[in-house]
Amino acid sequence: MKEIISLTRLFINESLGVSLFFYNQKYNKKEFYKQLFTLIIVPVALIPAYFMYISVMTATYFGLSMINQSSVFLSIGYIIATVLILVFGVMYVLSEFYFSDNIEELIPLPISQRKLIVAKFFSILAFEYIFAGLIFIPVLVIYGIGQGMGPLYGLLAFFVFLTIPVLPLSLVTAVIMFIMQSASLKGRKDMIQIVFVFLGVAAIFGLQIWFSSQLGSGDEVDFQLLMNTMLTSNEGFLNIIGYIMPSSFLMAWALNKITLMSFAWVAVLLGITFFSCALMVAIGERVYIKSIVSGKVIKKGKRLSGDARSKALTRKSHGAMAIFIMDLRLLMRTPVYFFNNISVVIIAPLCILLSFSFIEIPADDLQGIQNFFREMPVLVNFLLIAFFIFFGGTTATTATTFSREGKTSWLTRMIPVTAKDQILGRTGVAVLIQSLGIVFSIIAVQFFFPLALSTLLLTIILGLLGSLPILLFGLFMDMNRPLLNWDNPQKAIKNNMNVVITLFVGMAYTGLLIGISGLLGYFVNALLGYGLFTVISLGFSVVFYQVISKRLEVEMLNFE
Amino acid sequence: MLKLEQVSKTYGNKNEKAVDNISFEVRPGEIFGFVGPNGAGKTTTIKMIVSLLAPNSGKITINGIDNQQDILGAKKQFSYVPDTPELFEKIKGIEYLKFMADVYQVPASERQERIEKYLDIFEIKDAINDPIGSFSHGMKQKLALVGALIHNPQVFILDEPMVGLDPKASFELKKIMRDHCDSGRSVFFSTHVLDVAEKICDRIAIIKKGKLIEVGTMDEIRKKAGSQESLENIFLELTE
Known part of the structure; x- marks a missing residue:
């Protein structure tokens, strides 16, 4: 465990440039003040946008309460957080696992693959927890206050929060590792990254269009039925949303009303999260280093004839x-x-x-x-x-x-x-x-x-x-x-x-x-x-x- | 051809000079070696010569052009190969060479002849259509050398050029350096390989903690040191 913690700290330090920051504080004041300025100005600049987000979420909660759908509020927050983690996660996972230079220095060291994978995963998770916290904690707090929830809600909400980034990140990491080890993709890692990112964007956009068309394309009778269901049943809309992200059901069942069953649902959620993480590590142990080594093979160009070289070189440009x-x-x-x-x-x-x-x-x-x-x-x-x-x-x-x-x-x-x-x-x-x-x-x-x-x-x-x-x-x-x-x-x-x-x-x-x-x-x-x-x-x-x-x-x- | 006059450079800590008031001259037709222990200020000096760093004081002229007053004019006079040539990994070797030929405005007829000649010498013709990211350290070094020689520079500046090169390439590079000087141009290079410096340099400068402690031919340095020993022994004595 010590080794994993030490590796995780190393990766986080490398990502944030902590050591360089303190070095600059001592020896390069100009650079240090530049970094300090960035550290202060970026969060300050984002404060208005963040307040706007909290206001929108508060208004959403009250709006949903008015149509008897407050239970769906947590699910909306959960889905927003999960989708964002998925989108940004693709880039972070690719960056940390496949495009970071440190892996070449670490492979020859006597560190097990499992520890490397877990430490890299933890280092991404550390950032994702901050991100998930900013998105999801206000949702939990608004709902808790709005519904007059007690300390048990707080405790269970804490455990639910712990699971939020792990499940989507484990799935993303496992899928990426699986694809990257494919022999047919050797030497094409740049192309894979571009394809991945576009697929991610296409998936989100497709989902949005599908969702809009589902809500907007129904005729008047269906819409009336939908409205009736939503107004009479507290879980009508929740069911619709649950199909998009099944784990949101568990979260909603656990937190919407605190009963003895809530503990069971949180336990199931924790279990699934742990299982997904273990599965990712198991897949990683089989394929990660193998895919790294094969991924280093860069696709070579065709041998050029003298004529081709001459043609390429003699065209003079400004x-x-x-x-x-x-x-x-x-x-x-x-x-x-x-x-x-x-x-x-x-x-x-x-x-x-x-x-x-x-x-x-x-x-x-x-x-x-x-x-x-x-x-x-x-x-x-x-x-x-x-x-x-x-x-x-x-x-x-x-x-x-x-x-x-x-x-x-x-x-x-x-x-x-x-x-x-x-x-x-x-x-x-x-x-x-x-x-x-x-x-x-x-x-x-x-x-x-x-x-x-x-x-x-x-x-x-x-x-x-x-x-x-x-x-x-x-x-x-x-x-x-x-x-x-x-x-x-x-x-x-x-x-x-x-x-x-x-x-x-x-x-x-x-x-x-x-x-x-x-x-x-x-x-x-x-x-x-x-x-x-x-x-x-x-x-x-x-x-x-x-x-x-x-x-x-x-x-x-x-x-x- | 290359002249440094009382050049100094400090980094963050103003009391500690990385280069302290150094002056020397590289004459036409001369291979000039620049030796010193790690952290002595060799790379900082070279970076100031090739306009990658600005000196705090002093003057550097290349072929009579002040590199602080006419930066662009000075850049046209030299070419430079750093100790670890970081090149654009996503670019193909041939694209890199064309880029270098274009920015130095080398005429179409000359560029091809020179590139073909140096690709043959360094034996990287077959790899020229591959992305630079697939090159080994030595191959990158060779590609950087070919790119630097495309415009037949007045002053050829190299930082630790033998590191990473195989023995044949190293031998060929020494030959190129000599031929370059025989045509009236100059070579200025830093090295830790004192045997090479002793054998091929016309003159040598030794730098220690930012200060120049010796400049001259091997004979002059021996004379001043009062010893007939090798450069390695004299260097060890002077830098102790």
């Missing part, structure tokens, strides 16, 4: 193009980068397409939307522009452009590429990704609301122009505080404050820009609105471009 191609290749070939920077341009348009396909819009409503579009083209155009800027502001491509290079950044800092080429190449990648998002969205929207060519041209040009200052601001942030010291590419994005800052600043800027220009365009003159938008966007772009091109070469000297 410096900006060389930076552009290299940055794009790294984004496309590193799963974590791909998912964080590129997937949004595929997922968002897909959401639009599927939503419109599955949700039937009544003819009157459709007519109403089309009338609105005809009557207020300026407002609609600015809404479209804001949506197109969204793709630029959310990709985080420029805000992590240097950070993503990590230890290889010495190369791009050493080569003689002008600041102008660096800016063009790196911003160009972000613009390309944004453009793809715009094109895919237009294709998705065009099926339902055909847009005129002039509208498309205007909104695309202004959408790209409006996002340029955000992209350049991201580059400016990453030039000033790149995160290069990481052992896992996920940290270059997830632990990077530049992403959060750029996102918040970008959203505030877009809101103001669209607000001011839109109002001017709507109330005074449309051309004036578009003109102001263009002038402000160009002005900020030029300012950021000038600042970056003057400072980049010098800032690169301060990267380490």
